[in-house]
Amino acid sequence: MDIKSKRIAILSPVAWRTPPRAYGAWETVASNITEGLVARGWKNITLFATKESVTKAKLVGWIERGYEEDKSQIPLVSTCLHISKVMERTHEFDLIHNNFDYLPLTYLSFIKTPMLTTIHGFSDPDILRVYHDHKDTYYVSISDSDRNKDLPYLATVYNGIDLSNLTFRPNPGDKLVHYGRIHLDKGTHLAIEVAKKCDMDLLIAGIIQDQQYFDNFIKPHLNNSSIQYIGPVNPTARDALLKEAYAVLHLNTIPERFGLVLAESMAAGVPVIAMDLGSCREVIADGKTGYLVNNVQEAVEAVAKIDKIDRRKCRRHVEENFTIDCMVRGYEKVYERLFQMEAEKNKK
Amino acid sequence: MDIKSKRIAILSPVAWRTPPRAYGAWETVASNITEGLVARGWKNITLFATKESVTKAKLVGWIERGYEEDKSQIPLVSTCLHISKVMERTHEFDLIHNNFDYLPLTYLSFIKTPMLTTIHGFSDPDILRVYHDHKDTYYVSISDSDRNKDLPYLATVYNGIDLSNLTFRPNPGDKLVHYGRIHLDKGTHLAIEVAKKCDMDLLIAGIIQDQQYFDNFIKPHLNNSSIQYIGPVNPTARDALLKEAYAVLHLNTIPERFGLVLAESMAAGVPVIAMDLGSCREVIADGKTGYLVNNVQEAVEAVAKIDKIDRRKCRRHVEENFTIDCMVRGYEKVYERLFQMEAEKNKK
Secondary structure, three states: OOHHHOEEEEEOOOOOOOOOOOOOHHHHHHHHHHHHHHHOOOOEEEEEOOOOOOOOOEEEOOOOOOOOOOOOOOHHHHHHHHHHHHHHOHHHOOEEEEOOOOHHHHHHHHOOOOEEEEEOOOOOHHHHHHHHHOOOOEEEEOOHHHOOOOOOEEEEOOOOEOHHHOOOOOOOOOEEEEEOOEOHHHOHHHHHHHHHHHOOOEEEEOOEOOHHHHHHHHHHHOOOOOEEEOOOOOHHHHHHHHHOEEEEEEOOOOOEOOOHHHHHHHHOOOOEEEEOOEOHHHHOOEOOOEEEEOOHHHHHHHHHOHHHOOHHHHHHHHHHHOEHHHHHHHHHHHHHHHHHHHHHHHHO | OOHHHOEEEEEOOOOOOOOOOOOOHHHHHHHHHHHHHHHOOOOEEEEEOOOOOOOOOEEEOOOOOOOOOOOOOOHHHHHHHHHHHHHHOHHHOOEEEEOOOOHHHHHHHHOOOOEEEEEOOOOOHHHHHHHHOOOOOEEEEOOHHHOOOOOOEEEEOOOOEOHHHOOOOOOOOOEEEEEOOEOHHHOHHHHHHHHHHHOOOEEEEOOEOOHHHHHHHHHHHOOOOOEEEOOOOOHHHHHHHHHOEEEEEEOOOOOEOOOHHHHHHHHOOOOEEEEOOEOHHHHOOEOOOEEEEOOHHHHHHHHHOHHHOOHHHHHHHHHHHOEHHHHHHHHHHHHHHHHHHHHHHHHO
């Protein structure tokens, strides 16, 4: 049987629309996997997501709108309804590809269809209790560094990004840029420190995830000229933002799990200066597409040698490793191996 | 087959120990049902609760301590592990008696054992989405007034209370008493208003559920004499508290679902003045064991005629309607009817 005829259920979260209108990292990846599989000729892909989601696959949903977009919903009510409804239909599929964290695992004992779970993050160490309770299933990590040593992973599949809204800019802009979630984890305050030391303008963009952090550590430094916050950016605004970029500063204070921002920036030809924590080392080719640093001083020095980076190499690095097509080819290999393992298991 | 040989799984929440050390309403009821069934000669009762729970039935648990008592836990992680583990063992039982809200319902499609869910409360209207999605199962309401019109209830079974720590006091104390969760819903501020208008002392007890409410509406009225807050009370302290009571004020601002406080007070012989909202009318015999009122003025008038209430009648009303034995006999009838319905269903 042609593997591309296998019936695959992609389980997306219901926090946001799939794909999301603006923010919504897991929904973005679930959408990219779904659309990528369809584009590569898979014939029986079903996306389980909010009812207003948009896909070229078959869409099935029970929740009208994402619970982050319609606050009348209790998140757990929508979550458990969505997940349990998918679980009730697993017999219609050859594989459930779970992109919705740990709750689906608790239904594993009741279903016969194999499940592949992409672990998009460990939001809290305590959620490992559920993962560790379910080792007889299939996991994918989104970077080698984001692995928990006690889980049986089939593979790492890097997130792939949609290049259609990321115009390659051969010529650098004249500003430093920092974008993503505004949160201590992402080191927005360090980006400000670096910009001041380099005496360069800084553009900050993204949703404010921690208002207290923003009010105390970011807002006092903002002005309407050298250090500006421009709010969240959709893909079009992000493309315009990256046009302004001399370099992107991503001075994360905790290990990055994957780092979509790094890949997006390089796709536009913009070198990235990132902390050498977590997966940054896997996404950036140090010295070729940006610089890995350990502190603010090294970041300032890295800004001084950005002109040594070939912006074409940044783009190429993404095209070869971090496109949706790369990701989907990665998942195709994982699916193939999983089906082989299942066939061998059933022989016994 | 003797119905008392049926294998019953009582599913308790894991927010607190079962029975709870202090607060924990649903765990209290689950414990009372479990111990009551054992006391009435049921031979195969299994309590699913935290591992440190205490029961004369068989105890099975996976969560060491309640997530409200050990804040390192993510509540949903403990909740979904606990529930799914119970669901994996349902084939060992003839009936699952769910006292842990709506999440267990989402596993109903995967189990063959019938489930009876006591709905202890609708914490938010949105949770009705899950209940309405599962109408082919069995529900019990804890008062007639706490019913949702679209759900198929088998019966109302009033909560039963443990009389062992509720000493009957034939002689009234000289203070007004208000206890329970300190929250706007329970009308602590109205109790203060009534006490002041009656020029009587007021003792307030219970956990502070809404700190802002307490700080703004309660604390400013406290002194060390006429209006005192004495903190949470365990059963022993509650018994001592009720000894002081001339009457208990329960001026709830929203419909009461059942009202354990009403039953406890009457058990000690203390008449209750309660708002005529929700189940209060079902628990209090108006004019015989207390008074139903509609506002502060009526409550003040009710205090003036408390001496017309026969405290022996208060106690007897509880003994006849709201003991653990009453509750368990109620559930025995429900179980019996449920098993009959299942037998008829299986005949078809």
